[in-house]
Structure formats: C-alpha cells, structure tokens
Amino acid sequence: MTETFDLLLKGGTVVNQDGIAARDVGVRAGRIAGIGSFDAAQAGETIDCTGLTLLPGVIDTQVHFREPGMEHKEDLESGSRAAVMGGVTGVFEMPNTNPLTTSGDALADKIRRATGRMHCDFAFFVGGTHENVKDLPELEMLPGAAGIKVFIGSSTGSLLVADDPGVRAILKVIRRRAAFHCEDEPRLAERRHLRVPGDASSHPVWRDEIAALTATTRLVNLAREEGKRVHVLHVTSAEEIAFLRGHKDVATVEVTPHHLTMDADWYARLGSLVQMNPPVRDARHKAALWRGLAEGVVDVLGSDHAPHTLEEKAKPYPESPSGMTGVQTFVPMMLDHVNAGRLSLERFVDLSSAGPARIFGIATKGRIAVGYDADFTIVDLKRRQTITNAWIASKPGWTPYDGVEVTGWPVGTLIRGNRVMWEGELVTPASGAPIRFLEALGASTASRTPTLIERLG
Numbered sequence: 001m002t003e004t005f006d007l008l009l010k011g012g013t014v015v016n017q018d019g020i021a022a023r024d025v026g027v028r029a030g031r032i033a034g035i036g037s038f039d040a041a042q043a044g045e046t047i048d049c050t051g052l053t054l055l056p057g058v059i060d061t062q063v064h065f066r067e068p069g070m071e072h073k074e075d076l077e078s079g080s081r082a083a084v085m086g087g088v089t090g091v092f093e094m095p096n097t098n099p100l101t102t103s104g105d106a107l108a109d110k111i112r113r114a115t116g117r118m119h120c121d122f123a124f125f126v127g128g129t130h131e132n133v134k135d136l137p138e139l140e141m142l143p144g145a146a147g148i149k150v151f152i153g154s155s156t157g158s159l160l161v162a163d164d165p166g167v168r169a170i171l172k173v174i175r176r177r178a179a180f181h182c183e184d185e186p187r188l189a190e191r192r193h194l195r196v197p198g199d200a201s202s203h204p205v206w207r208d209e210i211a212a213l214t215a216t217t218r219l220v221n222l223a224r225e226e227g228k229r230v231h232v233l234h235v236t237s238a239e240e241i242a243f244l245r246g247h248k249d250v251a252t253v254e255v256t257p258h259h260l261t262m263d264a265d266w267y268a269r270l271g272s273l274v275q276m277n278p279p280v281r282d283a284r285h286k287a288a289l290w291r292g293l294a295e296g297v298v299d300v301l302g303s304d305h306a307p308h309t310l311e312e313k314a315k316p317y318p319e320s321p322s323g324m325t326g327v328q329t330f331v332p333m334m335l336d337h338v339n340a341g342r343l344s345l346e347r348f349v350d351l352s353s354a355g356p357a358r359i360f361g362i363a364t365k366g367r368i369a370v371g372y373d374a375d376f377t378i379v380d381l382k383r384r385q386t387i388t389n390a391w392i393a394s395k396p397g398w399t400p401y402d403g404v405e406v407t408g409w410p411v412g413t414l415i416r417g418n419r420v421m422w423e424g425e426l427v428t429p430a431s432g433a434p435i436r437f438l439e440a441l442g443a444s445t446a447s448r449t450p451t452l453i454e455r456l457g
Contacts, residue, residue: 057373065093082325114432136174152219188206263280
C-alpha cells in the first residue's frame with residue numbers, strides 16, 4: 001500500500017545515522033514517517049529541498065532569555081524568534097532570571113509564559129541552591145525541566161553555590177545529569193584587583209584558567225565520590241580539556257561557538273562586546289578546545305546566548321556586564337567552520353543534535369529517523385552571506401560577528417512538521433512546546449506537583 005504524508009521534504013541531502021545521502025523525508029502528524037524516495041503525489045504538501053541539506057533540528061542547550069525580570073535585554077518570544085531565524089529548533093533556558101527559577105511555581109510560570117509565545121521547543125533548567133536542596137529530586141522531574149543548573153562561580157544574577165558541602169548536598173539528591181558553571185569563587189575574589197578599569201582584555205587575567213580548572217576539578221571529584229553525572233558548561237581552557245579527558249565516565253563537556261572562534265586578539269577591536277563568563281582566552285586555549293573537539297572529549301555545543309543592550313555593554317570595564325548574543329549565529333558560524341575543514345558535517349550534527357539528545361536523554365529528538373519529531377534545520381552549505389546586526393532578531397540587535405562573511409546558511413527551520421522559518425521569514429505563529437526527557441517520562445505530574453507546592457507553602 002502506498003504511504004501518504006502530510007508533508008514531503010523532497011530532493012534534499014539528509015544527514016542521519018546512515019551518513020549523508022540524497023533522500024526524501026515524509027512527515028505525518030508531526031513525526032517522521034518515512035525516509036527514502038517518494039512521489040510528490042503522496043503528500044498533502046511538498047517542499048522542494050533541491051540543493052539543500054537536511055540536518056536534525058539543532059538543539060541549543062544553553063541560552064539566557066532573561067524573562068522574567070530583565071525583559072529589556074530579551075524575552076522568551078524575542079529569544080526564541082532569534083533561535084528559529086538561525087535554524088535552532090529547541091533550547092534549554094537558564095534559571096538566573098528574576099525571580100530565580102528555583103521552585104515549582106517559578107518553573108510553571110516560565111512554561112506559562114512560553115506557551116503560545118515561544119517559536120521553538122523549550123525546556124528550563126532549575127537552579128540548585130543551598131535552600132532548595134530537599135526539593136531538587138521533584139523539581140528535576142517536572143514537565144519542562146531540563147534538569148538542575150548550579151553556579152559554582154558567580155556570573156549574571158545571584159545564583160551561587162561556591163562551597164564543596166553545598167555542591168555535594170545537591171549531587172547527593174539528584175538523579176539526572178546536572179549542569180555546572182565552573183569558576184572557583186575564592187580565586188575570583190582574591191584576583192578581583194587584577195581587573196584594569198577600561199580594559200576588557202584584563203577579564204581573562206582576573207577570571208583565569210586556574211579558576212576554571214580548580215572548580216572543574218572540585219566538581220568532578222565530588223561527582224565521582226557521589227556516583228553522579230555532571231555536565232561542565234562552556235569549557236574554555238587547555239587545562240580543563242586535559243583534565244576532563246580522564247573523567248568522561250563522570251563528566252560531559254560543552255564548548256561554545258564563540259570560544260572556538262574568538263581569542264584574546266578580539267578584545268582590541270570589540271572591547272567589552274567580547275566580555276563573557278568564563279572569558280574568551282588566548283589562542284593556546286582555543287587550539288586546545290579544537291583538539292578536544294576532534295578527539296571526542298567535547299560532547300555538545302551551546303551558544304551561551306546571554307544578551308545585554310549596547311548601552312549596558314558600553315559601560316567602562318568592569319562595570320560592563322558579561323554576555324553576548326549567540327543563539328542566532330550558532331548555526332552559520334559553525335557551518336563556516338565546517339566549510340573551512342575544522343570539523344565534519346557529521347560531527348557538527350553530533351555536537352548540536354545527537355549529542356544533546358544523548359547526554360540529556362531527550363525523547364524523540366536529535367535524529368532524522370522514523371518515529372522521531374519532524375524537527376529539521378535546513379541549510380544551504382554553499383551560500384555565502386554576511387552576518388549583520390540588522391539580521392539579529394534578539395532584542396539588543398547586535399552581534400560580535402557583525403560584518404563577518406560565512407559560508408553555510410540556515411534556510412529553513414521546521415519543528416514537529418511545522419515550517420516555522422523559511423528564507424529569513426517567520427511563516428508560522430509561535431507554537432513551541434515543552435521538550436520531553438526519557439528519565440522524567442514516568443514521573444506523575446498529578447501526584448508530584450501538589451506535594452511540592454504544599455511543601456513550598
């Protein structure tokens with residue numbers, strides 16, 4: 001019997017578990033229903049993908065969309081609009097908002113805000129603190145929760161668990177893999193005097209590689225003692241990569257496109273626009289990140305999209321805040337690296353789709369396979385285009401890559417079979433939905449949430 005589809009993606013090159021080959025993909029009821037060679041008459045709608053490449057939907061596992069509390073920088077609608085304009089189909093959003101995402105009520109509020117407004121699928125990290133340790137086993141299993149996020153070193157916002165007993169207490173109670181910002185707070189405090197007023201290039205001198213390595217080492221040792229899995233966010237140093245090589249049974253590793261692209265020379269041109277936590281470092285560290293990526297030490301890419309307005313970034317260092325836009329430039333910047341021969345297209349897919357699904361246990365995403373969500377990042381690998389501030393959909397309207405020409409460009413973003421972005425235009429109203437996780441599928445929301453709310457009063 002001839003199969004029929006709601007949608008047929010025809011004539012493109014598909015990158016999936018079988019490699020790279022010309023294949024048609026049929027979609028039914030939001031899921032992939034067929035991969036092979038099909039006639040256009042078999043589908044209600046056909047998209048001609050001739051000359052284009054179909055990647056599994058890119059999942060950005062670290063974004064800061066600033067809502068609630070800092071909506072002048074970004075909000076869930078504008079951040080997710082930037083995501084889909086750049087070919088990103090799903091995001092994990094961070095908890096350092098105002099109020100902090102540290103309770104069931106705060107998580108539920110974010111999901112309410114996201115529903116009907118976010119253009120991509122979403123999950124929200126819950127912040128781990130000294131005060132909410134007892135609630136974490138329930139919080140991490142709630143629908144829409146990406147897991148627990150802990151700041152070992154201070155960054156934007158007030159979330160901080162700097163002491164080993166506090167980190168150990170969190171590790172003791174959690175079941176899922178937790179994500180950590182690793183900079184050693186005592187070392188940051190003792191080196192604060194090394195910041196040079198007006199000179200953002202002193203940022204990596206203050207927040208040096210030893211601060212990062214010390215915190216990462218502490219975390220991994222505690223995780224090993226407690227028998228728990230951890231995810232080290234935005235690794236930036238050669239020393240961390242060397243250490244983490246020997247601890248892959250415990251720790252997964254994220255790097256960012258900007259740490260793979262930028263080095264200390266960028267401060268001379270862009271100043272505080274390059275200022276991030278942890279910092280952009282010198283070329284030695286960038287080279288080590290690429291080695292770690294080539295060797296498989298690195299598991300996943302995350303943009304660490306952390307927007308601030310240009311007025312805020314223009315403040316003299318160190319009053320200038322750390323963070324830059326990144327979710328929209330994630331795909332084009334990494335495709336440019338692919339075209340430059342720094343990594344293969346298959347490795348990019350592993351880092352941006354299959355990797356996130358694997359290490360976080362995402363249900364039915366991360367592959368172009370029958371039965372999976374019909375999420376696609378459709379790209380033109382040969383298109384040369386210049387990134388500009390005018391293209392940026394994020395509220396601040398700027399990117400450190402303004403004027404950078406890249407080869408490789410996102411043409412379309414499809415989420416659960418819906419064509420959300422095509423050729424730089426939003427074509428479907430916001431319909432993002434919570435991402436589901438394998439470890440939480442069996443958790444009963446009806447029985448767990450009332451208990452949590454009762455405990456929180």
